[in-house]
Amino acid sequence: MLHRFSISRMDLLVGAVNAVIVLTWTLAQWVLHVRDTPGLNEELAWVMMFVSVVALFFRSAFPFTVALVTMVCTIVYYPASSTDGPMLMAFVIALYTLAALGRICAAGVIAGLVFLIVVVSEYLADFAHMTASETLMLSGWIIAVPAIGAVVAHYRRYRAETEVALAETQKRSVAEERLRIARELHDAVGHHLSLINVQTSAALRKLRKDPLYRTEETLQVIAETSHSSLRELRAMVGVLREPGEDSPTGPGPSLEQLPLLVDAARASGLEVDLRVDGRAALPVAVDAAAYRVVQESLTNVLRHAKAQRVQIKVVTGTSTLAVAVIDDGAGDAKGAKGAGNGLTGMRERAESLGGTFDAGPRDDGGFSVEATWPLEVDR
Known part of the structure; x- marks a missing residue:
């Protein structure tokens, strides 16, 4: 508790x-014999002044x-002293x-309370120390x-x-x-790595069955997929760099890239x-979110569905985009229940922009x- 008795620099200065x-x-005033009215007790007045100062x-x-x-x-x-000094300053x-x-x-x-004491005391003293206007002015300042x-x-x-709100916002x-x-x-x-995994797994199975199986086509697809993955990684790193730094940039994800996907x-x-x-003309955020949903859906099909055929529909209306x-x-919704399938991320991409999302197994099979x-979003 000793820290409570410490004097801050501002308190020390004031x-x-x-x-x-x-x-x-x-x-x-005392040395120059500047006196107001005779005081009731000069020693008490000096004590009060020193106590107030300290x-x-x-x-x-x-x-x-x-x-x-x-x-x-x-x-x-003031009643005890005959010197009308700036004693009031400490109280103010x-x-x-x-x-x-x-x-x-x-x-x-x-x-x-002080207002009442000053006004009543001066009124009872018939304003012997201050005029009525001076009394009211002093009381008003108090x-x-x-x-x-x-x-x-x-x-x-x-x-x-x-400051708290700004910190929370940050x-x-x-x-x-x-x-x-x-x-x-x-x-x-994740999508590119899933494609690479599917390709390499399929190539390994074929090599086990036929040691003479030619892997040039598979390796070409793997090379192109890894190149796409590296390009997107460079674009992300470029966004994370400090402004002004040289960084590789590239086009953001867009539905225009669906044919490559x-x-x-x-x-x-x-x-x-x-x-x-x-x-x-789609908002950039909507365009990117739609592409990512299609991309992640294909990734889930490759990893979980064991499907032979996939149908992708993109419908752009007058006010909405649907994929x-x-x-x-x-x-069997296995991909929807497994960890790391990305359905949560897809839902967030849709709902964060005011859209809707639905995923699940179909009655006639499939997912x-x-x-x-x-088509109009706030951001």
């Missing part, structure tokens, strides 16, 4: 400035206590500090001090809440970006029927994936 002004001003050094650690102490010292000082600073630190109600109560402190407290609270943005990168890696690289799947022995109905991937495989997007 306390020192207050001490210099109050003591210097009061001593100068207490202000701890205004941030004990704001309420310091405000009460300086209030009492101020109320006692303490009252402002109390309000600025969020103790607005306490500051208001103290200010109202009321205004906690109001100013309340404005500062609200600003500090607003700034703190804004954390959320980082999490979303990590999720996006994970989806891109899963969909792009279909050719790669056909090279793996899968019969693919691609049907495109309608064309329109469907339907296979004639086992249709279907359907997704739609609006």
Whole structure:
């Protein structure tokens, strides 16, 4: 608990400035014999002044206590002293500090109490120390001090809440970006690696049956697939580089690249029927999401469905884009239940852009994936 008694640099500075002004001003008036009205007890007045000066050094650690102490010292000082110095300054600073630190109600109560004491005492003394207008002006300033402190407290609270909100937004943005990168890696690289795995597995089976089997065509497909995978990886690395750095760039995923995707799947022995109905300028995010859904669907077919034939439909309407991937495989949703199949990522790609997603086994066998997007999105 000792840290609560430490004096911050700002408190030290404010306390020192207050001490210099109050003591210097009061001593100068005393030496020059500048007197107001005779004081009731000069020794008590000096004690109150020193207590008030010392207490202000701890205004941030004990704001309420310091405000009460300086209030009492101020109320006692002026009747007890014949020197009308700037003793009130310590109380004003303490009252402002109390309000600025969020103790607005306490500051208001103290200010109202002092207001009543000043007005009532001067009225009973027939305004012997100050005129009626000076009394009201002084009382008004005392009321205004906690109001100013309340404005500062609200600003500090607003700034703190804004900083917290910005920090949360940054954390959320980082999490979303990590999720996006994970989806891109899963969909792009995972698809190409699945094709390579299918091709190599098929080639190994054929080599076991026929040692003279020629693998040039299979190796060519593997080379092209790996080249596509490397190109997409370079594009991702380019996005992750700092701005201004030289980085390889390339076109983003798009439905225009579907023929290449279909050719790669056909090279793996899968019969693919691609049907495109309608064309329109698609939002970049929707175009990329639709391509990734088709790509991941083909990956799941190759890995899980044991299908012979796949039908891909792309329909572009006046307000929506719809894609469907339907296979004639086992249709037991094995791919949908297995870990790492990408269905969660596909659903996120659709729903994050205001679209819909549905996937599951068909009644007549096989598996279907359907997704739609609006052609107008916010991002």
